[in-house]
Amino acid sequence: MSDDDDKTVFGGPLPGAKPTPPAGNDKTVIGGALPPGGQPAPPIGRPATPPPAPGGNTWLGGNVPAPGGNMGRPAAPTDGFFPEIPQETPQQAAPLQTPRISLEEALRAKGLGQGGPSNPLLAAAANLLILFGRLRTGMVEMQAQPLMEHVTRELNSFEQNAVSAGADPHEAQVAKYALCGTADDIVQNLPGADKGVWIQYSMVARFFQRRDSGVGFFQEAEKAMQAPAQRFDLLELMLVCMSLGFEGQYRTAPNGAVELARVRSAIYETLRRVKPRPDDDISVKWAGVPMTGRRKFGGLPLWIYGGIAAALVVGTFATLSTLINRDGNTVATELTEMHPNVTQISLVRNFDINPFVPPAGDESQLERITDALSDQIAEGAVEVGTKGDFIFIRVGNALLFNSGSVDVKPEFQAVAGPILNVLNAERGPVRVVGFTDSIPLSGRGRFRTNQELSVARAEGVAAILRDGLSAPSCDAETVSVVTDNGDSVAVPLNSDAPGCGSAAERLSVEGLGEADPIGDNATAEGRALNRRVEILLAREGTF
Numbered sequence: 001m002s003d004d005d006d007k008t009v010f011g012g013p014l015p016g017a018k019p020t021p022p023a024g025n026d027k028t029v030i031g032g033a034l035p036p037g038g039q040p041a042p043p044i045g046r047p048a049t050p051p052p053a054p055g056g057n058t059w060l061g062g063n064v065p066a067p068g069g070n071m072g073r074p075a076a077p078t079d080g081f082f083p084e085i086p087q088e089t090p091q092q093a094a095p096l097q098t099p100r101i102s103l104e105e106a107l108r109a110k111g112l113g114q115g116g117p118s119n120p121l122l123a124a125a126a127n128l129l130i131l132f133g134r135l136r137t138g139m140v141e142m143q144a145q146p147l148m149e150h151v152t153r154e155l156n157s158f159e160q161n162a163v164s165a166g167a168d169p170h171e172a173q174v175a176k177y178a179l180c181g182t183a184d185d186i187v188q189n190l191p192g193a194d195k196g197v198w199i200q201y202s203m204v205a206r207f208f209q210r211r212d213s214g215v216g217f218f219q220e221a222e223k224a225m226q227a228p229a230q231r232f233d234l235l236e237l238m239l240v241c242m243s244l245g246f247e248g249q250y251r252t253a254p255n256g257a258v259e260l261a262r263v264r265s266a267i268y269e270t271l272r273r274v275k276p277r278p279d280d281d282i283s284v285k286w287a288g289v290p291m292t293g294r295r296k297f298g299g300l301p302l303w304i305y306g307g308i309a310a311a312l313v314v315g316t317f318a319t320l321s322t323l324i325n326r327d328g329n330t331v332a333t334e335l336t337e338m339h340p341n342v343t344q345i346s347l348v349r350n351f352d353i354n355p356f357v358p359p360a361g362d363e364s365q366l367e368r369i370t371d372a373l374s375d376q377i378a379e380g381a382v383e384v385g386t387k388g389d390f391i392f393i394r395v396g397n398a399l400l401f402n403s404g405s406v407d408v409k410p411e412f413q414a415v416a417g418p419i420l421n422v423l424n425a426e427r428g429p430v431r432v433v434g435f436t437d438s439i440p441l442s443g444r445g446r447f448r449t450n451q452e453l454s455v456a457r458a459e460g461v462a463a464i465l466r467d468g469l470s471a472p473s474c475d476a477e478t479v480s481v482v483t484d485n486g487d488s489v490a491v492p493l494n495s496d497a498p499g500c501g502s503a504a505e506r507l508s509v510e511g512l513g514e515a516d517p518i519g520d521n522a523t524a525e526g527r528a529l530n531r532r533v534e535i536l537l538a539r540e541g542t543f
Helices: 118-123 128-135 144-163 168-186 193-199 203-210 213-225 232-243 256-275 302-338 364-371 374-381 410-425 450-470 523-531
Strands: 384-385 392-396 429-437 480-483 489-491 507-511 532-538
Touching: 118 128, 118 144, 118 232, 118 374, 118 429, 128 144, 128 168, 144 168, 168 203, 168 213, 168 232, 168 489, 203 429, 213 232, 213 256, 232 256, 302 392, 364 374, 364 384, 364 392, 364 480, 374 410, 392 410, 392 450, 392 523, 410 450, 429 450, 450 507
Parallel strands: 429 507
Antiparallel strands: 384 392, 392 532, 429 532, 480 489
16 A cells, blocks of 8 residues: 555445545545454444544545535445446436316216216216216316215205116115215325315215214115015115225225225126126127217208208299290280281171061161160170170279279179179070289299189189079970870980070180280280279170
């Protein structure tokens, strides 16, 4: 050993001595500190008290370097002659801060609605069980007083809801006891919870004046296991409570976790024997819970699609019908305007025929009709004239119909009587013809065209005339026939001869719309004249 300032002693560790780490320029002793001269070694387990070394040098039992000197390497425990070189441990990462749920948000837990369980006890306790699950994860900000008030309200309503859902009252009472014990067991073992307040006002003590839920829970479960078929709902609720974190007496018992798992497994196997799983699906009720107020596109009922399709069909039909009626009226007007002033067609003979001159004493058919309706003609109610092979009795719409209506006015009855007297006094077929002006209809009402409207108005007038019209006399050739009784009866040789038949067969109805105008459709006065009904009586000699 050289005689320099840095003196080093090699040696193994002595009993009861701890190695001294090197620091700075201090002298380093590898090995344990030797006791001062003349002193016995200290007992095992008690470190020797080294005397101070002058000059700050470290000899046997020298000074321990001050912390924070940042000089040299920290010593590692020796195991034998040479010390082990310590491994640098990486700096541990800071634990991840899991976002916590506010208590107010956690207390908003609601039942599962249509996707909820069929067990009435589980359905009634759904709010509490969801809350217990959130509390057990430690992600809820704890506030003992609001949490206690909320759990108390839920427990107060649980029993009533369970009985209303069909649960047995005794089972509902035991289930309430199990829920109280679960709430106490979970909250009292949460980190940071105000255990003192909750222990003083625990749920089991509040509702049952007991403090034995840690043991009583499993006692009630053992009673229910004796009749699992009758207590199936209660056992299922207790199994859920244990799955959510209830441990009770097994929390602090030796080998408690194993015993608790055994109890849970026994209850589960018992439930499966009573009610086997229908299949291997993880969730029996796998259908999703519908979200209120939200509906994805395409989730509408079929009747809505059917209604939309029907509306489109009706709308398309109405549009096309309107277009067709409008175009049809336009074409009819154009056809009429092609021959605006068509004269009456008559037969032109190449030789002169002396016209028939009635006897001076006889009155013509037109004169008879004109004389019979003279009062109505003077009042302007009717007009009488000839049109081809017919004598017309013209009645204006002002006397017959209101605007847009096909119902005959009561005022027409005063004119219908004299007209019927004329028709009954004459022979021959009768035609009732309706006319309108040239203004086309919209096509959206009861009648789509003027022709339909003219037919309906002619039918209205004909219905009044038909009731009072008599059958004409039959002037066809007859033959005398003797019956079985010896009576002689005249039978017509041709029953189809004109003038024969019933009154209903004598009358016919026709509608011509805006055809054959008698006024100018460009003026209101002319259109009023064109809106009319004409009663046409066949002239003598034409039938």
